[in-house]
Amino acid sequence: MSHVHIRPWLITRRSLLQAAGSGTLLAWTLPAKGYGGAAGDGELLRAYLSIEPDGTVVITTPDAELGQGIYTTHALLIAEELGADWDRVRVRFSGAGEVFSNPQKKLQATGRSMGATGYYRLLREVGAMARGQLCAAAAARWQVPAGECDTESHRVEHAASGRRLAFAELVADAVRIAPPDQVTLRDPARFRLIGRSPSRLEIPLHASGRSDFAVDVQLPGMKLAALKICPTFGGRLKSMDAEAAGQMAGVHSVHALEDAVAVVADSWWEAQRALQQVKVEWDDGEAAGFDSQAMRAGLKTLVTDRDARGDGPPRVAVTIGDVNVALADSPRRVEGVYEVPYLAHATMEPMSCVARVDNGRCELWSGTQGPMRARDTAAAQLGISPEQVTVHRCFSGGGFGRRWQPDFVERAVDVARRVPGVPVKLIFSREEDTRHDYYRPAYACGFAGSVDAAGEITALQLRVAGASLFEFGRPGAFGDRPDPSSVSGLNDGIYRIGSALIDWSPLSTPVPIGVWRAVGHSQNGFFMESIIDELAHAAGKDPYEFRRALMEDERRRNVLDTVAKAADWGTPLAEGHGRGIAIMEGYGSIVAQVAEVSVRDRRIKLERMVTAIDCGMAVHPDNVRAQMEGGIVFGLTAMVHGAIDVEAGRVRQGNFSDYPLLQLKDTPRFETVIIESGEQMGGVGEPGLPPAAPAVANAVFAACGERIRALPLSRHGWRLA
Amino acid sequence: MQKFTLKINGQSHEVEADPQMPLLWVLRDRLGMTGSKFGCGIGVCGACTVRMDGSVTRSCVFPVAACTDRDIRTIEGLSEDISHPVQQAWIAEQVPQCGYCQSGMIMAAVALLEETPEPTDAQIDATMTNLCRCGTYPRVRKAIHRAARMMAQA
Ligand code: FES
Ligand code: FES
Numbered sequence: 001m002s003h004v005h006i007r008p009w010l011i012t013r014r015s016l017l018q019a020a021g022s023g024t025l026l027a028w029t030l031p032a033k034g035y036g037g038a039a040g041d042g043e044l045l046r047a048y049l050s051i052e053p054d055g056t057v058v059i060t061t062p063d064a065e066l067g068q069g070i071y072t073t074h075a076l077l078i079a080e081e082l083g084a085d086w087d088r089v090r091v092r093f094s095g096a097g098e099v100f101s102n103p104q105k106k107l108q109a110t111g112r113s114m115g116a117t118g119y120y121r122l123l124r125e126v127g128a129m130a131r132g133q134l135c136a137a138a139a140a141r142w143q144v145p146a147g148e149c150d151t152e153s154h155r156v157e158h159a160a161s162g163r164r165l166a167f168a169e170l171v172a173d174a175v176r177i178a179p180p181d182q183v184t185l186r187d188p189a190r191f192r193l194i195g196r197s198p199s200r201l202e203i204p205l206h207a208s209g210r211s212d213f214a215v216d217v218q219l220p221g222m223k224l225a226a227l228k229i230c231p232t233f234g235g236r237l238k239s240m241d242a243e244a245a246g247q248m249a250g251v252h253s254v255h256a257l258e259d260a261v262a263v264v265a266d267s268w269w270e271a272q273r274a275l276q277q278v279k280v281e282w283d284d285g286e287a288a289g290f291d292s293q294a295m296r297a298g299l300k301t302l303v304t305d306r307d308a309r310g311d312g313p314p315r316v317a318v319t320i321g322d323v324n325v326a327l328a329d330s331p332r333r334v335e336g337v338y339e340v341p342y343l344a345h346a347t348m349e350p351m352s353c354v355a356r357v358d359n360g361r362c363e364l365w366s367g368t369q370g371p372m373r374a375r376d377t378a379a380a381q382l383g384i385s386p387e388q389v390t391v392h393r394c395f396s397g398g399g400f401g402r403r404w405q406p407d408f409v410e411r412a413v414d415v416a417r418r419v420p421g422v423p424v425k426l427i428f429s430r431e432e433d434t435r436h437d438y439y440r441p442a443y444a445c446g447f448a449g450s451v452d453a454a455g456e457i458t459a460l461q462l463r464v465a466g467a468s469l470f471e472f473g474r475p476g477a478f479g480d481r482p483d484p485s486s487v488s489g490l491n492d493g494i495y496r497i498g499s500a501l502i503d504w505s506p507l508s509t510p511v512p513i514g515v516w517r518a519v520g521h522s523q524n525g526f527f528m529e530s531i532i533d534e535l536a537h538a539a540g541k542d543p544y545e546f547r548r549a550l551m552e553d554e555r556r557r558n559v560l561d562t563v564a565k566a567a568d569w570g571t572p573l574a575e576g577h578g579r580g581i582a583i584m585e586g587y588g589s590i591v592a593q594v595a596e597v598s599v600r601d602r603r604i605k606l607e608r609m610v611t612a613i614d615c616g617m618a619v620h621p622d623n624v625r626a627q628m629e630g631g632i633v634f635g636l637t638a639m640v641h642g643a644i645d646v647e648a649g650r651v652r653q654g655n656f657s658d659y660p661l662l663q664l665k666d667t668p669r670f671e672t673v674i675i676e677s678g679e680q681m682g683g684v685g686e687p688g689l690p691p692a693a694p695a696v697a698n699a700v701f702a703a704c705g706e707r708i709r710a711l712p713l714s715r716h717g718w719r720l721a
Numbered sequence: 722m723q724k725f726t727l728k729i730n731g732q733s734h735e736v737e738a739d740p741q742m743p744l745l746w747v748l749r750d751r752l753g754m755t756g757s758k759f760g761c762g763i764g765v766c767g768a769c770t771v772r773m774d775g776s777v778t779r780s781c782v783f784p785v786a787a788c789t790d791r792d793i794r795t796i797e798g799l800s801e802d803i804s805h806p807v808q809q810a811w812i813a814e815q816v817p818q819c820g821y822c823q824s825g826m827i828m829a830a831v832a833l834l835e836e837t838p839e840p841t842d843a844q845i846d847a848t849m850t851n852l853c854r855c856g857t858y859p860r861v862r863k864a865i866h867r868a869a870r871m872m873a874q875a
Contacts, residue, residue: 066819067817067818067855068818069818199812202820203811203816203820205820206817206820206823207803207808207811207812207823207827208799208808209795209796209797209823209824210756211820212755213758213821215755215759218753218755224750250739267749267750267751268746268750268759269742269743269745269746272762346854347819347854348758348760348766348768348819348853348854348855349760349819349821350759395820395821397758398819398821399819400854427759430760430762623815626815626818629857629859629860630855630856630857631856633858634854637856655761655765656760656766657763661852661853661854662856663850663852663858664845664846664850664851664853664858664861664862665846665847665850667859667862670859
């Protein structure tokens with residue numbers, strides 16, 4: 001059989017690798033030494049916790065604070081066990097180091113919604129160890145067994161005698177006592193902080209403009225740098241004429257990098273202004289032949305034409321029975337194609353990093369999500385050992401996966417090494433940030449499904465196509481198995497299905513791609529839960545009842561029931577209004593949402609979003625709510641506005657004027673119900689996002705009978721009211 | 722380069738800059754006042770919001786030459802101890818996530834409440850055009866209503 005090859009541009013594996021540049025390997029699975037959280041380890045304790053002579057407890061978070069609230073979450077885990085007063089707890093950021101590895105990942109990396117789940121036990125043990133030391137110090141003074149002492153309100157207490165000593169009075173003794181080999185964790189029934197939502201410690205800093213992001217770092221003799229990267233992916237700098245620019249006021253120096261021009265100046269504005277005056281010639285490279293419109297047409301062909309081939313044959317994720325037989329037999333059959341575009345992260349703080357390179361040493365100040373990766377990248381680049389690189393972490397003005405990539409650190413180092421000894425603060429302009437991202441890949445999903453009169457799904461065929469996230473930069477890593485992120489959210493087995501075929505056709509492109517909030521679930525949630533809705537309507541069933549009847553798992557059904565009840569599912573609505581429901585499982589949590597919208601003349605008003613989440617246990621329930629709200633706004637921004645186009649290898653969008661975000665006026669009312677199921681704890685930063693778009697799309701269908709299969713809405717004749 | 726005298730948060734500052742240099746970069750890179758943030762540079766996102774003679778100004782597109790003899794207020798001047806009612810309301814409603822947009826958001830909210838002490842939802846919608854990538858909007862709305870109540874009682 002001859003195959004149609006979807007290759008509208010010419011790109012080889014080799015040039016792809018070059019286009020990706022160095023340091024783009026995804027390292028989620030890199031081995032790391034890591035600590036298992038063993039008690040009795042003084043080094044571990046010192047890394048995470050110190051108590052000042054005045055009793056102030058200083059806790060070190062190994063993660064980046066990106067807005068997910070981990071700064072507070074980590075502090076409260078230690079403070080709970082320690083028996084510390086919340087208002088005498090301070091937090092600092094860790095540098096890079098194996099001792100800070102996430103025990104679940106064996107790597108120090110902020111992402112996959114694992115900051116709370118991964119460090120939960122380790123940090124409680126750290127707090128309990130320090131409690132043990134403090135109790136031992138007090139017991140020695142009182143000549144009582146340490147086991148009779150406990151901590152509360154920043155004091156050690158001996159209940160039998162009513163004696164108390166403040167932490168401040170015991171610190172000097174306690175540090176000389178070895179941490180206990182074994183610790184007993186507190187009884188959850190006695191928790192004072194966990195589950196109680198104490199005021200988040202980073203918020204006063206943010207509310208006073210005093211939280212330092214990398215863009216805010218100030219060092220003696222520091223200069224500012226602005227950058228213009230070759231607009232075509234993988235292109236190179238051919239030549240530049242910087243004579244005029246070099247003479248402009250405030251300019252320190254102009255540098256020709258391999259694929260970019262950098263200006264170093266006294267202020268960022270002077271650097272950026274001079275950059276416009278540099279005359280540049282680029283060598284565009286092979287990616288100049290790439291066009292995302294042609295590629296996306298290719299994706300649609302891949303999911304509809306069985307003979308079409310991308311990088312290779314489709315890789316099968318799920319097969320149950322024979323879908324062809326079931327589909328052929330069915331009178332209630334639906335089919336179609338869903339599609340989503342490339343997306344940028346658009347963190348509110350553009351990529352930024354301060355670097356100083358001198359005498360075989362390098363210092364970095366950054367909001368990186370991967371400090372070890374940043375450290376090792378800089379070391380490799382400079383040919384020095386990782387120990388010679390110091391990473392100072394700052395608050396991150398949003399991450400969403402973008403700051404996991406080390407490219408911006410690498411670029412800051414690349415500039416700083418050319419001005420030895422001078423600290424250089426590199427800030428991407430918004431345009432550079434938008435045009436040199438690691439994008440959420442564009443995807444298409446072709447489906448065919450059938451139902452019977454009883455509401456059973458007799459067949460479901462899902463064919464997705466798009467670039468592989470985790471084979472980007474390491475082609476063929478998964479052999480003939482699908483990249484897990486390409487089908488995550490499609491193969492969770494939430495619903496009973498008679499026969500199924502789920503496969504993925506990889507199609508690699510020169511566009512840099514990377515993890516983006518909720519990763520594969522970000523598109524697959526929209527595909528799956530919209531398609532299930534189409535099947536519910538084909539069966540003539542209520543979309544909630546239809547889903548419910550096909551769910552075998554109690555826990556999932558409970559989340560669905562909870563959201564339906566909270567959202568008054570089934571009660572009458574005004575003319576032009578509709579409700580839509582969707583559920584997704586990921587990152588260890590189950591999230592269901594009901595959207596209520598009103599629609600008139602293809603103008604949609606987002607009225608209300610109700611969420612139910614079962615994340616096992618909520619360490620900080622109010623922050624769980626905040627993450628649900630944030631995840632929904634992020635998901636709906638993508639649904640309504642988000643699209644990155646690549647023309648001749650260059651991204652067309654550049655700023656919030658052509659890559660708009662949802663605004664306050666567009667935001668619906670939010671309600672969140674947290675289900676404390678007592679199951680294993682799950683993450684909360686990402687799972688709030690995936691159900692949002694399908695819930696809204698399903699609500700639009702309920703309101704006006706039109707099915708949304710392609711995003712963003714703004715490109716398909718819809719507007720927000 | 723020219724010399725300018727700016728009155729910021731009630732204090733006078735001498736700076737040397739190109740007349741076209743936006744106030745944002747004068748604040749950040751000349752005066753080391755980094756509370757006002759850079760988000761877009763084209764006046765769209767509001768991360769750089771300051772107040773000038775009371776009105777809301779996006780400092781990334783406002784040249785320093787137009788700032789002399791004006792009363793400039795930044796997040797740094799709102800209070801010494803985070804005691805301004807809007808800051809207090811922001812803490813009570815636990816508004817910020819990453820925090821990056823929040824200085825600008827707070828400055829816009831302060832201006833709104835001075836103009837309109839009891840804003841309706843519709844007035845908040847119309848005025849609060851600052852962008853927040855983290856999606857703190859529902860809490861911004863709540864915090865503005867809360868601050869309005871606090872200021873009415875004070
Ligand atoms: S930085 Fe001024 S409005 Fe965006
Ligand atoms: S809090 Fe992160 S952008 Fe608003």
